[in-house]
Amino acid sequence: MNEPIRDRLVTLRRNLHRHPEPAWREFYTTARVVAELRAIGVDELAVGPDAYDPADRMAVPDTDIEPWVDRARERGADPALLERMTGGNTGAVAVLECGDGPAVGLRVDIDALFIEESTDTGHVPAAEGFRSEVEGTMHACGHDVHMTWGLAVLEAIKESDFAGRLVVFFQPAEETSGGGCPMAKSEFAADLDYLLAVHVGLDHPTGEVVAGIEKPLAMCHVDATIRGTSAHAGKAPNEGANAMHAMGTAIENTYGIPRHSDGMTRVNIGRAESGTASNVIAERAHMEAEARGETTDLMEYMKDRLARTINSAATMHGCEAEVDVVSESPRADSDPELQALVSEIAADVPGTEHVLPAADFGASEDATFLMNRVQRDGGLATYLIVGTDHPDSHHTPTFDVDEASLEHGVDVLTETILELERQHPVPHVNTDSVNAEGGA
Amino acid sequence: MNEPIRDRLVTLRRNLHRHPEPAWREFYTTARVVAELRAIGVDELAVGPDAYDPADRMAVPDTDIEPWVDRARERGADPALLERMTGGNTGAVAVLECGDGPAVGLRVDIDALFIEESTDTGHVPAAEGFRSEVEGTMHACGHDVHMTWGLAVLEAIKESDFAGRLVVFFQPAEETSGGGCPMAKSEFAADLDYLLAVHVGLDHPTGEVVAGIEKPLAMCHVDATIRGTSAHAGKAPNEGANAMHAMGTAIENTYGIPRHSDGMTRVNIGRAESGTASNVIAERAHMEAEARGETTDLMEYMKDRLARTINSAATMHGCEAEVDVVSESPRADSDPELQALVSEIAADVPGTEHVLPAADFGASEDATFLMNRVQRDGGLATYLIVGTDHPDSHHTPTFDVDEASLEHGVDVLTETILELERQHPVPHVNTDSVNAEGGA
């Protein structure tokens, strides 16, 4: 890739970086991606409800959608597209049809985080003028890079002699595990021979490629509300049904859910609040929790125990609990054959200094929905990492990437797709699977 | 009292009702009271730092003071007075010197509550146009009536042949137990022979007078912050020091502080929050709690145990706790002699239909600081209630009073003060007590 192309990548990434939007509110972002796709020219382009069934979405926010539509409109997003995304149906899928050959999927995610980006002059986006223009929201996990890769790879493949089909998923709501499921259940996920999901960084330096992650934890997000009865804490504490006390009991016992013989489990109540004033027995408590497991079954075990714990705590204190699973993602493993192929190809790509065949993940990702779907249909999937020198951790106000990784990532992905066509290690997948569930 | 006077009381009360201000932010209110006092003409008038030592204040808010100054200024409050009250030193004390005779104190409170007043047409202030003009703030406990009484009694005594000294305390921050202590420690509280503290309503109907309350609970407000270390809940929960878990342990054990053989105790954590997101081990938790006791010692017992519980919970989870006593009020009992005298006088005041010598209180009040001060100095004190038909409970959006009680209260208080001069049941109090502590 020559210098002008590198510049275009940087420009595109910085533009996206300036306009971070949270899960299911990626209106400007989707519009911008679609504009790029139209400029490149693709054979099929599905936006929002054309890309997936809105009913399959998870963790859709109840409120705070319209202000984001307004902002996108003010910044010049195509009004017709905004109309198409009404209700938070963001994201898009682009397809290139290049003749007979394997069907390859590439999944990139597009949402940002509720983090206030640093204004420190040592923070490059602040120093060089592409810091977030949306107060309290930031691309602090590199999804701006992922989108840039998705667009550039698509363009590169289009210009290559690739024979086959390329489907690029611009998935919303990864941070809340909300967008993986609808994408995986869509028709675009059917009949894929290969799926590549990709992440930048994750503590791997510029030049390092990880060909496949291992042990991503299956995960669920749970919201719980406990409803009791308020009372005056001095005059008649007995007349209350103390949601605060029930919450305390739930917290105490949640962390004590037994460890499991089948493997690693995790549970956390990461956000909790209850009550209004010190002299009132609290009538309501709200908790945001998550449970994880080394396998999907282990996650289910934790989720069931979490719900039982909260429900019993509420009953104990005369309250009622509502426990909602907001979203969840299954476990998926990278296929060794695909990991091997990626290792081999990545090693020869300019800019690669080190290849790791595999690395433990230790966290969760809803790309696993798509991976599971492809694997169930007989295809191969892997989740690969393109390293980047990042000055601070993901999900912090000073997260940033080494932009040299932009071109490196495009090359690794493009070369892998081209080689997949050449080698085509699996026979074409079962085409009867269109109706298969993408979820766990 | 003739009709025009009754109208003046109603007008004054309604004006004050329209301008509710929260604890230590009674800028407009104080300015308005001072304006009335200047119109009446008093011998000594101390505002804010002249009325008490600002360092003795409790539960002073860290923020949100300036906007209230601005509002008061916009509404026409005297800029010089606002300047005098800089930093939230609100409230005032007025003194009438009427020759040789007993020194009588009258305490009224002036702050409002963070409650949004009802717009229902059945709610008289809404129907008749004197609903709160400050969004989210309301005189929902009748302090507007108390101030009106304080001003009208002062005027009535001035016009009477009363011989002695009358000190009227317009105390800020009763709702947060923050203003009683500084008033009690001030020079104005020294050398009082009698103290009358008064409340309207409290479930007693119009025409009923309670000559003294019994068993007000001693009380303290406690703020606690637990600080730990955040960590990724999936990748490394062990690296965190979980403030959420410590909070759960603290909640669980706080309610279990042992009941006490010496009498009634209460404890509540009424507001708690912790954490930022479900996948992060919480690094901080905040709790707002209160403890009460039938005696000051019992309140101290509960407070000590509460602090120990929170501190140990923090230690258990590798966190640190900061437990602050925001404010507190001791127990004080009404003096039987004074209760008897009030009973006798109130029975003869026009408008009185029923007199109760005493009633249980079951809640807390920081007038007890002043009562204790006067009693320690050898004087007599009582906390009396002038009933009113109130359509809904105190501290609700539809609380209101029967304005017939305005005149009734003025009469009960004025007649009591006049009779105290006539009977003067106690010899003049110890004048060496100026430096006595007003607090617990």
Place this chain on the structure above:
Amino acid sequence: MNEPIRDRLVTLRRNLHRHPEPAWREFYTTARVVAELRAIGVDELAVGPDAYDPADRMAVPDTDIEPWVDRARERGADPALLERMTGGNTGAVAVLECGDGPAVGLRVDIDALFIEESTDTGHVPAAEGFRSEVEGTMHACGHDVHMTWGLAVLEAIKESDFAGRLVVFFQPAEETSGGGCPMAKSEFAADLDYLLAVHVGLDHPTGEVVAGIEKPLAMCHVDATIRGTSAHAGKAPNEGANAMHAMGTAIENTYGIPRHSDGMTRVNIGRAESGTASNVIAERAHMEAEARGETTDLMEYMKDRLARTINSAATMHGCEAEVDVVSESPRADSDPELQALVSEIAADVPGTEHVLPAADFGASEDATFLMNRVQRDGGLATYLIVGTDHPDSHHTPTFDVDEASLEHGVDVLTETILELERQHPVPHVNTDSVNAEGGA
């Protein structure tokens, strides 16, 4: 009472002291009491199932009854009586019919405690050779004195010119609140005009009489068993249903049952055990608890919350709980008329140095069943205390009494009964109440 009589009281008390027996196992004790009653000569003598309905008994031990029968037999108890008491139906009721006049009940209790009596030479029973002969069991609450009083008063009344009926209840199982209910439901408790229940000591010195106790707490004893599933703690903790963890949750939350606006409450888990070995998830936990309240309703409130707490804790951890109310006693108050009469009479009895009309109790007593029964039928009841200098607290290994109180107690009780006949302050009670329930 002359010297020989005093000696007889001492001899009798010391004999009873040497043979302490626990609740529902007072075989030797009942036999000894019956032998004395036969020597005195009474008009009706009912033992065990003739004195009450065995089905009304509470807190009957499942095991450990036979060894006590055997011990009693070895010590010479009448085999026919032992046969009559089969299954732990101990205790007796004796009736004197002395012509027309009021019906007076006197209740004394007969059981001992599982306490190992001191062998210290400073402990009089040890020094003078009447220490308990039953290892691990002791009359450490003065019931040996109560029985002595019951017998001596009966003899004194028989020899007097008393006209009326005297019913003396020798009640078993007071310490476990197990015997009060059956006695109260029996025909002997019907139609009583007056009831005197009596206790020695309770921190009142020799010569002091308390004419009536106030505020005995209503109380219940609760046994709870939690059953889960064991598992290997290292290999598969998730396969267990952890009764230990459920017990921990139950303990934590039991102490936090809300304080009540209506008055004093108490709760305690005083004995708990769970599990077998450190490497096994516990499959069973057992707890012995009690709940008390200033009123019977408050006790019921605590009992209900205790049960709910334990049940919810079990559910939370996948276990099942069984919560049994082993026994309970209601609240009862002494009648003021009777207190006044006892005060008056006691003041004139030789040996009385001080009379208290009333004293707070602060503990529980199942004599309240009998008191409630008599009061419901229209009679008067009081619970009086005859003081004694006791060197150490009740329920300790070095508890003892001042034997001068033996004669004093007999005199107070006898004179009260005689005076009740003379004054007879209430009309004869409703005779239709035979079937009234004695319990709460």
Place this chain on the structure above:
Amino acid sequence: MNEPIRDRLVTLRRNLHRHPEPAWREFYTTARVVAELRAIGVDELAVGPDAYDPADRMAVPDTDIEPWVDRARERGADPALLERMTGGNTGAVAVLECGDGPAVGLRVDIDALFIEESTDTGHVPAAEGFRSEVEGTMHACGHDVHMTWGLAVLEAIKESDFAGRLVVFFQPAEETSGGGCPMAKSEFAADLDYLLAVHVGLDHPTGEVVAGIEKPLAMCHVDATIRGTSAHAGKAPNEGANAMHAMGTAIENTYGIPRHSDGMTRVNIGRAESGTASNVIAERAHMEAEARGETTDLMEYMKDRLARTINSAATMHGCEAEVDVVSESPRADSDPELQALVSEIAADVPGTEHVLPAADFGASEDATFLMNRVQRDGGLATYLIVGTDHPDSHHTPTFDVDEASLEHGVDVLTETILELERQHPVPHVNTDSVNAEGGA
């Protein structure tokens, strides 16, 4: 091995089975083993304090030692040996010196469990008359087989042409993790080139050999006592320092110790008791707990957190805690070279039907002390399993073995030792390590 030899093995195992003895009380057992060793003839024989430093022992019982000495004496144990083992210094080490060659250690354990052996006729030991003669104690984990192997292998090696040194450790107190440490610290553990530790069964059938276990969990046993102050639960609960409540808090929070990113952890409170009676605030609580980890560091993490949890719970409730680590065992891994060699040899031994190179362990073993010692000195170690058809699980009343495994185990071990001499894969270990610590 010919038929008479097989009979001898069965006879020996059954004799040992009839005389089970618990940890540090293996008096008869040691005496019996020593008698066999004397009959075989060994070059060095160290019993009790000659085999290890008694101060290095862990989990030594405070009481209940003498009755076991008496029983052993009654059954004919050598009084001089019993004298040598005074205080519970049981166990022995036997050494064969067979010229120049490698030094090989073989570790077998000798203690039994507190389990009442089944009397069911389907249980072979009951049916064939060799059921435990010690009520409540049973060889329910196959240590009778291990000892038999130890003796028979020693005899077989003695009769072979083996050149080198063979050290057989007859280790007491494996079940309580108490005997591994002293054995590992002894001079006999120095300078070993190879160590074989062996177990029968563990769910592997007759004919199956596992050449090495993986991931035995590091483990510790912890005893904790909480001391508070008792009080009357009705009269003055506030005067107590409630050890019961502290125990509840400790239980609740122990299970919630965070999972660890470095691997598997376990924690359990398997036995707890507190209090004396329902109406007494408990003054004492006792808990028996364990903590495990996939590595020794993880076990230490859990142990530290467990101690902090219990200490903080005690402090919270005004109590004091004493937390004692009764015993602990580190993690150790089998050496791959040795596993490979055992696999190869075992495959050729008659009776072997299947060889597993490795198996997960999932539990804990204090043979790891010896393995760590040998590995630190430069030698190789493995923990191997000789399968047996066992009708019920280890640690149950109906555990038994297939006696065909007796001969098979002897052959596997003997052939492995002989082959180690032939191949001698490691150079002789560092001889400077005599003072190296055996413990963690």
